[in-house]
Amino acid sequence: MHHTIEVRNLIFKYPDGTHALDGVTFSIAPGEKVALVGPNGAGKSTLILHLNGILSGNGEVKVAGLEVNQNGNLGKVRAAVGLVFQDPDDQLFSPTVFDDVAFGPIYQGLSEAQVRERVDRALAAVRMQEYAGRVSHHLSVGQKKRIAIATVLSMEPEILVLDEPSAGLDPRARRSLIHLLRELPQTMLIATHDLRMVMELLPRTLIMDGGRIVADGATEKILQDEPLLTAHGLEKP
């Protein structure tokens, strides 16, 4: 069967020798919404960076049917996987909101008219249309997160991968972000410590620890398994 994300026996070592990923294997079907949880340093962010070829380790990574590590696929892979980084100040590097949302489509080689249309649609999807001309520095954290999501939606990806989307948000901004994520139709992989959000939003959960996937199953079951959670530094929500 066709998987949207397929990772097999992925191994990655940092230059200083630490094993960040130690044989990771999992797959995600189209339309699935999956949580990636685990303690800090478990390898979640490193794994995420492999999904669109920013890091490349040993093993097989296939995204939307494309081999990530194969030369020539990189452009298509990056268009297929929308990566939303934890700190929106890293993701929003352009002077204005418009420039940031237009960045991906411009590098996809679209015409100016197409780019403008994509930007309109992406900002509409996160309900920030009226912010196109604004300077990102002057936005709240919650607004920045929305714009950060729009910067990848404008590339029309098949898969959204988000790193800690709810971190640093106040309760109201967090609530509105959860609503937004629920509305988006894309396949989703979300790395997070926010297990309450996982319960509400994501039917399947992967637990990562020490560079390996140590549990994979229905969120309901996994988040009830107190011994398992405790063993990997997590708390039952």
Add this chain to the structure above:
Amino acid sequence: MLSVPHAPPLMHIPDGFLSVAVAVVMWLVSVIVVGYALRMVGKDLGERQVPEMGVLAAVIFAGQMLNFPVAGGTSGHLIGAALATILLGPWAAIIIMTCVVSVQALIFQDGGILALGANIFFMGVVATTVAYFVYRTVQRFSGNKSWGIFVGGFLAAWLSVVVTSIGVALALGVSGTSPFNIALPAMVGVHIVIGIGEGLITAGALAFLYATRRDLITSQDSKPVSRTVWVFGLALALGLALLSPLASSFPDGLEWVAEQSGFLERAMGAPYQLIPDYTFPGVNSPEAATILAGVVGTLLVGGVAFVIARARKGRATAN
């Protein structure tokens, strides 16, 4: 404590202080050098460097906000050219300082717009070039020991500020907006002191980086000094040598005051007598003689430095 960042006074030349001729020449030189630096960075360092340079330009800008009280309500703080040069190499540093100085002029009116070419030249080109040569030279003599980093950093920062102030005084002198014979000692005197602050902060920053992220300091060390950089440094020194007699021959010098009051003999007599009169056989015009002396001096110093560098390099490879 927190102020809108500004470099020490008398560094960012405002509009109205440079003659259009000087401003245009400075623009031309800056455009050529920055254009070359852009090419070198593009070739040498690649795409990764763009976000890095952008953020580090912002770091320097923000670093200029970190001041410390010195005395009498004044405070010391950073210009940053030396630090940028040591951490990123001369070409990237030129671009970073160009961006810092441009934003200061365009957004904060710290330095003029027509004068921006000159400010880019002094703080972007002169300061980084001086810092680069001083730092590399000290490092060579220290045999790449850690004291070379701190002493080199301090001296590079201090001298970059002092030499830059000489350049600024020259430009003002040639423009006729500041009497060179007064402006030069005043500017240099002030910046000899201000430069100490720059040197201490730079050394402090290097000490911090040495303790926490040594890789950032040493990443530039392995790169050999290219021939272009040598030519470039020499050209810069020659330029200053050519400019100085023009500046000092500006008719409204201190001499006029001296004629009236005997001020020069009394105040400046002693130091001026230390400088002998240059006379070259067959050269009658005193200006031409000064230029010639300057050129010969520059070539001599440059040649000695080059030979020393070669010799040490030869020894290093022999070992």
Add this chain to the structure above:
Amino acid sequence: MHVHFLDPHRAGDSVIHRLDSRVKLALTLMFIVTVSLTPFGAWAAYILLLAIVLSVELLSELGIGYVVKRSVLATPFLLAALPLIFTVPGEVLVTAPFLSWNLTITAPGVERFLSIAVKSWISVQMAIVLAATTSFPELLWALRALHVPKLLVAVLGLMWRYIFVLADEALRLMRARSARSGASPQLGGKTGGSIAWRARVTGGMTGNLFVRGFDRGDRIYAAMRARGYDGEARAFAAPPLQIGHWMMLGGGLLVCLLILFIANLVAR
């Protein structure tokens, strides 16, 4: 806390705000070059130039008070020109004994000093109007349209974006230092230790900012690559200037030449 006060841009809807930023930048440059070309002592021309800059301030709805207040901040540099009042030869106005010498103040010296002061003041006012009525993204766009190298514009854009982020970080570092150093900044900002020690601490904070900067640069680079960045700075082409814009530029040039003509007439 956010550092907002850094951005001098003031949003507005005046004629000056709406003017195409390429034209605005070119006209500002033209004006400042004209001011610089005006000879010393051409007072009639200075009045004309001042009238222009004041009218632009009125049109921009910034308020003359705002611009003048900001323009005063640029004065310390005048110190460099001050000695001219003693050194330019000419008719002696005053002779003042100073220590053991007699300092003489001359009429041409005073004239030149005042000319420099006025020229500098007029120029800086126009630069303030440009910065206050043009957002930085617009300015970047104008620079790109005026063929400043794309790489440089890209670095400028990134720099401006992260000035605010890093200024926040610098502010936090300063607060942390004040919180630990015991002495209150209200008491003249005097903290313990020698100047060298203070400079070293400041250097440490600067080094800290550099580490954060390098790390952030890496993360931004990853974020750019994730969206397809390939090392080339790309942007939309600017639309061509319209006839109206050309007329404005031509009109500006004509006015500048006229002023220069008058200036040279009255200065002789």
